[in-house]
Amino acid sequence: MRDPIKWDAVLFDLDGTLADTTELIIQAFRHTTLAHFGEEGSDEEWLALLGMPLRVQMRKFGRSDEEADAMVQTYVSFQHTVHDEMVDTFPGVLDVVERLKNRGTRVAVVTSKANKIAHRTLACCGLGGVFETVVTVDDVAKGKPDPEPVHLAMARLGLDRLEGVVFLGDSPYDVMAGRAAGVLTAVALWGPFERAKLKEVDPHFFLESPAELLSLTR
16 A cells, blocks of 8 residues: 655645535525525525635626625625634544644645635634635635635745645635646545535545545555
8 A cells, every 4th residue: 555645735725624614604695695685595506606705606696796795795794793603623624734734744724715704714613823824815816716826825835846735625616726726636525515516627536534634645
């Protein structure tokens, strides 16, 4: 059996990968569509967009840019009121991150969340200050699935060896961003997306649990 890879760096998505936030996101979406359209939107429609920046998501539903911007404000305001009691860490995540760091692997977060709420989520999950850098949608001109966030994380870490980096996320947009950036990609099957949907974007690795990240070979 081949030895596990000692990665130069592992980049982690936040929602659905490190943090169990799916129910929070769904509740915020339902509240927003009810407030603006008088009825709750389809969960399936919203889940299909998970992993993209919030403003991009809302522009799929808003009938104008102005309405989409207003929907973002409604969503954010609701999320802030319920966030802390609806966020938790997926089991085993913190242990895996710490073990990677002990191996000498650099760790970073690449998320479509805004900076303030991303750090709030990490703090609620006991992950505040754990990662060397956190790239948010506020840091880039283009969010996932564009590769810019991945490129920025690597630049902040001072890395240029693409084959030594793996990006772990739960959505097709994470895989698309990682592949476009030229790094290896892994998908977290403990998130809300089904394996069949993730298989469409051809990730390099499928992980059933966070601990499997520690034993990857290629």
